[in-house]
Amino acid sequence: MTANGKSNGGRRTVPGMGMVKGLGVTISAMFKTIFLPGKHLATVNYPKVKETPVPRARGVIALDQEACTVCMLCARNCPDWCIYIEGHKEEIPPDKPGGRIKVRAKLDRFDIDYALCMYCGICVEVCPFDALFWSPEYEYSEPHMGDMMHDMDRLQDWLKTVPEPPALEK
Amino acid sequence: MPTWITDLFSNFWVSLGGKLLLVALMIPLVGMVIGFAEMKLSAKMQYRVGPYFAGGRWGWAQLIADGVKFFQKEDIVPTDADRPVFKSAPILVLVGTVALFVVIPFGPNLIFRDLDVAIFYALAISSLSTIGVLMAGWSSANKYSLIGGLRAAGQLIAYELPLVLAVVGPVILAGTMSMQGIVQAQIDAGYPFIVLQFVGFIIFMIAALAELTRIPFDMPIAESELVMGYLTEYSGFRFLFFFLAEFANMFTMSAIAVTLFLGGWWLPFIPAETLEYAGPLILIGKTFLLVFAMIWFRWTFPRFREDQLQSIAWKWLVPIALLNITVTAALKVLF
Numbered sequence: 001m002t003a004n005g006k007s008n009g010g011r012r013t014v015p016g017m018g019m020v021k022g023l024g025v026t027i028s029a030m031f032k033t034i035f036l037p038g039k040h041l042a043t044v045n046y047p048k049v050k051e052t053p054v055p056r057a058r059g060v061i062a063l064d065q066e067a068c069t070v071c072m073l074c075a076r077n078c079p080d081w082c083i084y085i086e087g088h089k090e091e092i093p094p095d096k097p098g099g100r101i102k103v104r105a106k107l108d109r110f111d112i113d114y115a116l117c118m119y120c121g122i123c124v125e126v127c128p129f130d131a132l133f134w135s136p137e138y139e140y141s142e143p144h145m146g147d148m149m150h151d152m153d154r155l156q157d158w159l160k161t162v163p164e165p166p167a168l169e170k
Numbered sequence: 171m172p173t174w175i176t177d178l179f180s181n182f183w184v185s186l187g188g189k190l191l192l193v194a195l196m197i198p199l200v201g202m203v204i205g206f207a208e209m210k211l212s213a214k215m216q217y218r219v220g221p222y223f224a225g226g227r228w229g230w231a232q233l234i235a236d237g238v239k240f241f242q243k244e245d246i247v248p249t250d251a252d253r254p255v256f257k258s259a260p261i262l263v264l265v266g267t268v269a270l271f272v273v274i275p276f277g278p279n280l281i282f283r284d285l286d287v288a289i290f291y292a293l294a295i296s297s298l299s300t301i302g303v304l305m306a307g308w309s310s311a312n313k314y315s316l317i318g319g320l321r322a323a324g325q326l327i328a329y330e331l332p333l334v335l336a337v338v339g340p341v342i343l344a345g346t347m348s349m350q351g352i353v354q355a356q357i358d359a360g361y362p363f364i365v366l367q368f369v370g371f372i373i374f375m376i377a378a379l380a381e382l383t384r385i386p387f388d389m390p391i392a393e394s395e396l397v398m399g400y401l402t403e404y405s406g407f408r409f410l411f412f413f414l415a416e417f418a419n420m421f422t423m424s425a426i427a428v429t430l431f432l433g434g435w436w437l438p439f440i441p442a443e444t445l446e447y448a449g450p451l452i453l454i455g456k457t458f459l460l461v462f463a464m465i466w467f468r469w470t471f472p473r474f475r476e477d478q479l480q481s482i483a484w485k486w487l488v489p490i491a492l493l494n495i496t497v498t499a500a501l502k503v504l505f
Binding site: 027 | 211213219467470
């Protein structure tokens with residue numbers, strides 16, 4: 001309803017009817033929720049009843065250590081620098097005697113500070129070797145802020161909760 | 171009752187102390203009941219559950235837990251604040267609330283003091299909290315607090331006028347300013363004054379909502395613009411004082427409206443002996459109906475703009491209230 005008492009359809013209504021309608025909406029919501037909570041409640045009693053998040057929900061980031069090449073792209077692209085990566089070169093002996101020594105990057109430390117993380121998902125996007133995944137798990141609050149730093153073993157554990165990727169389009 | 175108790179309470183100081191204790195207990199109690207009702211009702215109006223776990227069932231202990239939490243918090247005073255003013259502002263606001271309880275008639279004989287100018291006293295005392303709010307806004311040394319405090323001053327002064335003018339109607343009809351006298355006049359007339367003073371009642375309720383700075387009249391607090399208005403710098407039990415004063419003021423304002431317009435502790439067809447005991451329950455029942463309406467409005471309407479607020483007061487409420495007084499006085503003289 002507009003200020004001059006006209007509804008959107010151009011029909012004249014009584015001034016103040018919008019306010020009365022609004023009061024009707026809230027009181028009917030109240031009675032519905034009190035007498036038929038099962039049918040009308042929009043929320044659940046969280047710790048007792050849990051809603052299942054959608055499969056692609058951004059709950060927590062999981063790490064596949066085998067796939068990580070310590071390229072640091074995720075850490076450098078992180079907007080609030082919440083990813084800490086350390087690694088070193090490992091020398092692998094040559095296949096044949098007299099061959100060339102192979103060099104491989106070995107991951108020593110991969111921490112994500114979830115107290116800082118803002119769940120933008122840029123690290124998951126930029127990872128060139130598909131080592132980072134979104135998982136819909138969300139229950140990892142801690143009494144101390146320092147414990148929000150998840151080390152690479154914990155991040156590896158989250159990998160079990162990552163849902164299967166959707167089927168490829170034909 | 172044993173004689174030693176009546177003797178004890180006939181002592182002026184003992185009875186005064188008893189009454190003070192009663193009011194001091196009543197304010198937190200009323201504040202908690204209304205605060206809890208607000209939490210639960212707002213949840214239901216938004217299809218939510220509301221407080222659920224505190225106290226085991228229905229979350230009945232939520233407000234007690236909140237109160238304990240406020241007492242545990244650090245009492246922070248900003249460095250630049252005017253300390254004595256900053257510290258005394260919440261006390262002044264709460265004193266205004268306490269003093270309002272003095273004139274509310276809970277029953278035929280149950281009133282702290284039946285003043286001859288009770289309505290005048292109530293209106294005068296209720297503007298005491300305006301000073302408290304302005305003191306809080308000024309002494310916080312914070313721009314949001316100052317804007318909030320000045321907005322509150324502008325709003326409370328603007329709505330004091332329609333409030334006073336709306337009260338004049340029942341006073342003309344009853345011919346007295348005493349609260350018990352007004353209730354008695356409604357008993358003698360046989361109907362509550364809302365029948366003749368419906369316009370006055372509506373104006374009184376709108377102005378009372380604005381005086382309480384509740385949504386839709388909460389520009390002094392306006393979270394989205396002013397953080398928390400004049401309450402921005404308050405924490406711990408000083409914040410609790412403001413909080414309690416708001417909820418207890420809802421009760422006292424509604425109780426005054428009930429006394430003036432809805433017949434107070436009186437209901438038709440109930441014998442006078444029963445009213446002696448049922449009076450307080452009837453008054454509190456009617457009061458909570460009005461409190462429910464206030465909560466209902468809060469969760470329905472959005473906030474007014476500052477200029478809309480002023481134009482409602484000066485362009486609509488004041489002229490209509492003046493017209494109401496003229497018509498009431500004319501009809502009183504004619505009939």
